[in-house]
Amino acid sequence: MIVPDITNHRHATAEVFAQAVADRIAKQLRLGVEDHGAASLAVPGGTTPGPIFDALAKMQLCWARVAVTLTDERWVPVSDRSSNEALVRHRLLQGPAAEAHMIGLYDASPKPSLGIPGAETALRQLSRPLDAVLLGMGGDGHFASLFPGLPDLAEGLNPESATICIASDAPINGQPRLSLSLGFLLRSRLILLAIRGADKLAVIERAKTAAASELPIAAILRQGRVPVEIHFTEE
Numbered sequence: 001m002i003v004p005d006i007t008n009h010r011h012a013t014a015e016v017f018a019q020a021v022a023d024r025i026a027k028q029l030r031l032g033v034e035d036h037g038a039a040s041l042a043v044p045g046g047t048t049p050g051p052i053f054d055a056l057a058k059m060q061l062c063w064a065r066v067a068v069t070l071t072d073e074r075w076v077p078v079s080d081r082s083s084n085e086a087l088v089r090h091r092l093l094q095g096p097a098a099e100a101h102m103i104g105l106y107d108a109s110p111k112p113s114l115g116i117p118g119a120e121t122a123l124r125q126l127s128r129p130l131d132a133v134l135l136g137m138g139g140d141g142h143f144a145s146l147f148p149g150l151p152d153l154a155e156g157l158n159p160e161s162a163t164i165c166i167a168s169d170a171p172i173n174g175q176p177r178l179s180l181s182l183g184f185l186l187r188s189r190l191i192l193l194a195i196r197g198a199d200k201l202a203v204i205e206r207a208k209t210a211a212a213s214e215l216p217i218a219a220i221l222r223q224g225r226v227p228v229e230i231h232f233t234e235e
């Protein structure tokens with residue numbers, strides 16, 4: 001098995017952290033457009049990405065050739081303040097980046113499991129593999145919407161599975177959710193894990209030996225297919 005290629009990047013301040021992650025994403029997207037004429041990016045919701053999106057949106061690159069999708073979505077309309085698509089539209093698809101193509105996961109289906117066919121059809125628009133995947137992580141070790149205790153977690157964390165989307169029709173962390181699977185996220189060229197706070201660094205340390213069922217991020221740390229960059233700031 002390939003030894004996981006994990007590089008750690010510690011940044012002194014939240015501002016430096018956001019700019020560094022944005023710079024790394026921009027570099028990867030430029031490479032994608034140069035190498036194969038288009039690039040694709042998957043991003044999460046939560047509180048960490050906002051400043052990263054603000055910095056990334058200002059960057060000059062061929063945004064018209066870039067598709068942006070979500071690693072997961074809360075099953076709420078884009079008009080809802082907790083919508084991840086709304087976060088991306090308000091904070092990333094601005095300025096130069098307004099030309100990027102947004103591929104959302106939410107549709108008007110009453111629950112996420114009924115939204116899977118539409119999401120999978122939408123995801124087929126992506127240039128594959130994904131040029132970059134940005135992930136956050138919760139204090140429970142979840143990434144995207146792959147939470148400990150999720151009924152379909154084993155399937156969602158199976159790197160060999162062809163499953164693209166995992167639905168949680170029951171609310172989890174506030175709302176029903178749709179998540180991309182690990183198998184889908186590993187069809188990418190680079191994973192950037194952006195975490196803030198010493199408590200999350202402690203979770204990463206625990207995840208090096210814990211079961212992925214306990215700390216799902218362990219599945220990202222243990223896979224040997226995609227380079228992982230962990231970007232961290234104490235702030």
Ligand SMILES: O=C(O)[C@H](O)[C@@H](O)[C@H](O)[C@H](O)COP(=O)(O)O
Nearest residue numbers: 044045046047048136137138144
């Ligand atoms: O929809 C979401 O909430 C995200 O996709 C989720 O996986 C997030 O990345 C983590 O919960 C970390 O969130 P913070 O960035 O707020 O710590």
